[in-house]
Amino acid sequence: MLRTLFAAAVSAVLTVAVAPAASAHEYKLGSLEIVHPWARATPPNAPVAGGYMVVRNSGSQADRLVAVSSNASSSAEIHEMAVKDGVMTMRPVEGGLEIPAGGEVELKPGGYHIMFMKPLEQFKEGEKRAATLVFEHAGSINVEFNVESMKPANAGKMDHMNHGDMNHGEMKHGG
Numbered sequence: 040m041l042r043t044l045f046a047a048a049v050s051a052v053l054t055v056a057v058a059p060a061a062s063a064h065e066y067k068l069g070s071l072e073i074v075h076p077w078a079r080a081t082p083p084n085a086p087v088a089g090g091y092m093v094v095r096n097s098g099s100q101a102d103r104l105v106a107v108s109s110n111a112s113s114s115a116e117i118h119e120m121a122v123k124d125g126v127m128t129m130r131p132v133e134g135g136l137e138i139p140a141g142g143e144v145e146l147k148p149g150g151y152h153i154m155f156m157k158p159l160e161q162f163k164e165g166e167k168r169a170a171t172l173v174f175e176h177a178g179s180i181n182v183e184f185n186v187e188s189m190k191p192a193n194a195g196k197m198d199h200m201n202h203g204d205m206n207h208g209e210m211k212h213g214g
Contacts, residue, residue, distance in 0.1 A: 064185070069177040070098025071138065076182045078155065079148070080164040080189040088112065088162045090153030090170065090184050095143040102176045104144075105135035109170035113157035120149055129154075135175060153184075162186045 066073040076092040088111075096102055107115040117132040136151060138144050146152050153170070155162075162168060167183040174180075 064183070066180055066182050068174065068180040070100075071096055071102060071174060071177050071180075073172065073180065073182055076170070076184040077187050078153075078162050078168055078184040080186050081158060081162040082189070083161050085161070086157060088155040088158045088168075089148065090115075090155060090168075091146045091148065092153075092182075092184075093143055093145045094138050096138045096140055099140050100176065101140045102138045102174050103135040104138065104172060105175050106173040107153050107170055108173075109155060109168060111158060111160075111162075111168040111170070112155035113159070115170060116154045116156065117151070118154040119151050138174075164188055 063075040065075065072095040074093040074095065076090060078088055078090045081088045090107075094104065104117060107117060109115045117136050118129055119132050120127065120129045122128075131154075132151065136144060136146075144151065155168070164186055166186045168186060169181060169183055171179055171181050
């Protein structure tokens with residue numbers, strides 16, 4: 040039962056979908072621009088919540104997102120989700136996430152994301168959750184994640200992943 044509940048929570052957080060462009064907001068830190076941080080609404084008592092955004096680097100030097108903290112959860116980590124040979128794996132990104140010079144990195148469902156571990160309360164649509172992003176060169180910036188619909192933009196049209204194939208041995212989901 041616990042495995043089923045966890046799988047349902049992970050599915051709600053990581054379902055591959057395109058985020059709605061509702062109320063876009065941006066933050067600037069040196070040559071970095073953080074575009075529309077958002078988090079998916081969660082069911083009550085969800086063990087995790089996912090955060091997403093685009094980080095653009097207009098500078099001539101790469102930077103690295105090295106840490107995230109938030110008072111909305113017990114901890115927050117930079118994660119990567121990938122599917123290889125039909126098996127979903129989710130891992131913390133070791134050493135931080137590189138933001139290339141003159142490039143951008145999109146944190147989105149099904150890929151890189153912020154994992155809010157053990158949210159202190161339900162993430163409800165229309166609310167905001169504060170977090171601090173720490174970059175190797177640019178420093179720290181406080182941002183707000185808009186909490187948006189739990190329902191994927193392409194609901195009803197998407198293929199549902201087989202949670203029985205989920206590789207829990209590769210996942211880190213808090214202690």
